[in-house]
Each structure stands twice: as structure tokens, then as C-alpha cells.
Amino acid sequence: MPNALVASAKVLETIDERLLRCGISRRAFLIFCSSLMIAAPYGLAITEKKTPEEVAAGLGKVVRPPVIWLHFQDCTGCTESLLQTSHPDFGDLILNIISLEYHETLMAGSGLQARQALDEAVKKYAGKYILVVEGSIPTKDQGIYMKMAGRPALNVLADIGGKAAAIVAIGSCASWGGIPSADPDPTGAVGVADLLPNKSIVNIPGCPPNPYTLLGVLLQYASNGTLPEADELRRPKFAFDRDIHEHCTRRAHFDAGNFVKQYGDEGHREGWCLYEMGCKGPETHAGCSTRHFNEIPDVWPIGIGAPCIGCTEKSVAFRIPMFQVVQLHTIAAPPTSFAPITTTHGSMSPLATGLVGLGVGALAGAGYVASRKFSKEQGYDGPPGSTPSNSEPGDDA
Template sequence: MLKQLLADRECVPPLGTIDQRLRQCNISRRSFLVFCTSLMVAAPYGLALTDKTRPEDVAAVLGKVIRPPVIWLHFQDCTGCTESLLQTSHPGFADLILNVISLEYHETLMAGSGAQARQALDEAMQRYAGKYILVVEGSIPMGAQGIYMKSGGRTAMEVLTDVGGKAAAIIAIGSCASWGGIPSADPDPTGAVGVADLLPDHSIINIPGCPPNPYTMLGVVLQYAADGTLPETDEQRRPKFAFDRDIHEHCPRRAHFDAGNFVKVYGDAGHREGWCLYEMGCKGPDTHAGCSTRHFNEIPDVWPIGIGAPCIGCTEKAVAFKVPMFEVVQLHTIAAPPTSYASITTTRGTISPLATGLVGLGVGVLATGGYVASRKFSRKQDDDDAPGEDPGSHERPQP
């Protein structure tokens, strides 16, 4: 189990500061500075990177943070959110769970199972009661008194109520934990709901996505560990620092939307040229998330639109798994593209004789006028400067 792995490494106790942990475990300072440059982590601290922000400034804040104990529960899910977490590279996953946070319980990653896993959960809850952060992945089945999912003889509702009741804060990671996700799609046989539906009065942060960016979760955890506060949220309990824009605002295909260039069929010429996917059912104009600027796994273009697929609106409760994939969404915050455009080319025609005559007449008048004026000017100069007379000898008339 993770607890045994921690004990094997001769490091400071789990709740030491991040700086202490890094020094004792011989973790590279450079590696930590790379981690600190991530905007997704810096933003919750009000340290959004600018030209003047140094990684050392961010590290000075995060280094003093007491490593937060984290308990991670799984319910109705595909484990995709955990898989996303496994792919982090700044820090690497091992550094993340062993040095940045203290992951006390995670059913997918721990070696123990059955009674041994239940014991580890009970011990972590008792040791860090009122201090641990609970991360929930997956929806909770409420139908038929919760019989659709049980763990150790307890329903998912009972487990969440027990563990969540002793948590300092709760993070619902993924669309399933946020509001039901795929299991809640029609006809929703299990009565799947999100964490906030079951524990409405708790301090809960929703981080929807299928999957969400793991750095968003990490940023929320570190902010709470640093000063006991949670980031500012919108009306759906999503942290604004990560869900403050819609996909469409910074989509690399936005220029094609404005120009009316739309993909009609997958694989057509427009699709190959990177045209807009709106008419293919892209939900980007109605979806708030940072995917277009914060790609997955630190690899450019690793997000749906980046690989040529439309956004499905997985971070929106009213869109994700509710609106059919190829149905076009209504445009609420942006104007629809124009239906026609002025031509940028002109047809070649002939010049009429009348137009030619008028132009010729105009040119002749200008030429004649210029010639007459030049002759008058020349004659005046000849009169003023008679031969044998110094041009500067004329006396100025007396007033």
C-alpha cells in the first residue's frame, strides 16, 4: 500500500512541508520550480504568471505548505480521472502523491483490498479527522435505496456520508462526481447524482470534465492546504480560475467560424484544413473550460478539438450527456457568423467610349492649365531678371 511505501522511504512525516519533503527525499529543486511555473497551480494563489513573475516566487509560497492528506473514493466511474492524474509530468506522478500531497487512500492505486483496504481507510479518517481533503470520483447511485453499488456491505450513499462528514473539504472530480455524468444519462436506471446533491451543505468544489485537467484539482488542494480557503467559484461550484472562459473564445478554429468555414463531413477538405466544427455539433460556444489553452499531459493539441473532434460540452451540466453529440447548440454569448460575404475579387469588364472621353478631357484640361501656368511664371521671371542686371540690385520700395 501507499502507506507502506511511504514508510520504506526514510523521509519526514507525511504532514511535513513540501520543502522539507523535497529536501529529505533528494527531489530536485529544479523539478519543483518547473512545477511552480504551471499557471494552473499558480492561478489560485493570485500568482498568475506575468513577465515579472519568477518561479522562485511561487515556490516560496508552495514550499511552506503542509502536505495535505488526501482520501480518494471511487463510485460509478470509469477511472478516467485517475488515469489523467497518472499522466502528470510536472511533477511526475510519484512526486505528486509522495511529496506534494499525502495520498492516504486510493482504491485504484493501493495494493491492499478487502478488509485491509477498509482498515487503511478507517485509520486515515481517524488520524486526520477534520483535516483531510476528500476527492470523489464517480456518481452516486440513489435509486432503489442505493442497491446498485455497495462496498464492504455499505451503499455508496453510506460511504460518502461517513467519509465526507469528517472531511475538511470535498472535491468532486470529473463530470460524474460533479452532477452524475454518463451514468445519469437517460434513462438513468441507477438514479445517479453528484456529490453536492447528496451533501449540499458541505464545502464542495466541482471540477467537471471527462476527464478534467488534473492540475485544476491539484491547484485547489494546494490552496486549501496553504490558507484554508477554497478558490472563488461560479454558480455551479466550479473554480473560476479554470472555468472562467468558454472554449470558443480561444479556439484555434475560431477564425474559420467568423469566416463561415465549416466542416460538413468528417474527412472532407474543410476538416483536413482545420475548419470550424460547429456544424458537426461542437459545443465549444456553450462550454466553459480551459481546454483550448491548457492542454492535457503538457502536449500541444492534446484535447478534443486539437485532434479534430468536436467538443461535447463535458464540463456543462445542461449539455454533457444531455444534448445529442451532433446537435448544434444555440449561440448565447456570441453572434452567429454571417451567411454571406462580399467578394474579394472583381469581374473584368470593358471601358466604355464615353468614360474614355471624359477621362481624356479631364487629363487635357489639367495638362493645358499646367502648361499655361508654367509659361506665365517663366515670363514673369524673365521680366524681373532682365539681361545685364543683377537680380539682387532692385531696391526695396519704401513704405
């Protein structure tokens, strides 16, 4: 258990204490843990090689982490994605698994009440809470493009982010600017790590990202006080260690050279590869192809017939035009068609023909001599291939 959360144990409940106080049965919690093991990100340390009972025993002792959720330049799509989870559903998540202290979209209060709730949460859990940031932060003309409770967005992030134990930047906008940072970028939009480079930050890019990646990060931190192993872009490796193309359900069509040429054509209807439509799957690291949204098969961009735009890659999404084909760096280009069944045969020279004929003649002569010898040993001297008079057709020689 992280030291910061141990210090706050007097004011925060463990998950077990919360469930007991709310009258939620142990059986219901075991069902939740079973679902978690299926739906939570692969490689999540708290579920790896454990039974549901072992997971429940470990999670039950975890102090529910206090979470403050801030919105900056965003469309609220990341929150909307989180609202659609079912293992656990959002009610379980915010009421029993984490302690959501502030979230502008979900809280009942507004205006002065909302500001007071935020100030109280920051003061109460300073150095203990996890800050989740949704949306990019404008850096140009401070205060013109965005203010929160009368303060420029930059100041709000510096204040609240500076007091957080860890920060999760959810979505491409919070990770590195996203849509607001696309040219001409009038607001100077940047991600959280650009402004707080020395903080413990996990980037979960996506437009929107898979909500279970956030769940995995929060539970791992609450469980043992650590953040997942990350790549050079601060993305958790358990969710971003594979590229979409390698695990794409349409990969066989890529290898066969079957490509969609335009939306609605025969190939599109048949589920062919979308590479020539600008699919960025070969350059995009994410788990979309193996972990679909809302637990519904094929609910992800390529699954519904749209090319991947590379939303989890800083140098791809909102930088490369949507229908521009990306280069294949580590993957061999697909063939234009299947290999032909028949091949063109060369001609034999007269000398080779003569030698082959000589060889065939020698084999035939040897066969004739052998057959004559065999017939004489059996007491028959008739022409080869005829039946001896003392045997019936079909008898063994």
C-alpha cells in the same frame, strides 16, 4: 496554514520535511517549482508573481494535506488522466506533495485491508482531510446499484464526506451526474453537491478534467486554507473563466465561414471549424484550448479533430445530442464567405455626367492658362509641353 492542518502537524510532515527525509535535493525541488509555475493553472495564488525560489520557500512550509479518494459510479478516467501528469509526475504528487491515504485504484491492499485503511484514515484525520470524489452517486433503490464494503453508496458519502474539511468533486460524474445521469438515468445519479449542499465543495467537471486544476485546488488549500474563487456551478474560476470558442485554435476558420461538413472531408483534413459537426465550444467554459493534456500540443478533443461535447457544462454534456448544433448567444454568426472584392457600381444620371464634364473642362482650361502664364514668365512663348530653345531636355525649368 489552515487551523485543521496545524492541529495535525504532529502526525503530518511539511513538504520540506518530507523531501529531506526522502533525500530529495533542493535543486530537484526548485526544478519542480519551476515546472509547477508553468503547468499549474493560471491564477494559482501560490505561484502568482513569484520566483521559483519564493514558491519553493512557501510550499516547503506547507503541511502535506491528507487526501482520501473515493470512487462511485465512474470509469476511472479522471484517475487515469492524473496518472499522466509530468509536472509534477504522479509519483511526486502522491509521495511528496500530498498524503494520499486511500485510493482504491492505486493502493496495494484490497478487501478487508482496504476497508481498514479507509476507517483508520477517516478516524485519524477527521475534520482535516480533503475528500476527492470520482463518479456519480446513485440515489434510487439504495444498495441495489452500488455498495461499498456492504454499505449503500449514499451512506458512505454521508459518513466520509461529513467528516471532511473540504470536498473536491473531480469529473463531470461527481460534479453533477455525468454519463450515468443521462436519460433514462436508471440509477438516479447525482453529483456530490446535490447530496451535501452545505459542505465546502469544489466541482472540477470534465470527461476527464485537466489534472492540473486538481493540483491547483489542493495546493491552494494546503497553502492557506482557502478554496479558489468559484462560479455559480462551484467551478474554480481560474480554470473555467473562459469559453473554449474564444481561444480555439480553429476560431479563424469559424470567422471565415470554413466548416467541416463530415469527418474526413477536405475541410476536416485542413483543420477547419467543427461548429457544424456539433461542436459545443461556444457554450463551454474550460481551459482546454489553452491548456492541453499531458503537456503535448493539440492533445485535446478539437486539437485531434473531434468536436467539443461540452463536458464541463451541466446543461450541455450528455443532455444535448453530440452532433446537434448549439445556438450562438454572445457571438455573432460567422459569414457564409469572405466579403467580395469587387462591388456593383450604380449608373450616373445625364445631369451628373454633364456637371462632371463641365468641372473637368474648367480644370483643364485653368491649367492651360496657368501653363501659358508660367512659360511667359520664363521667356518662352512656344506651345505648352515643348522645350525652350535655350534649355536641354531633362533640365529643370
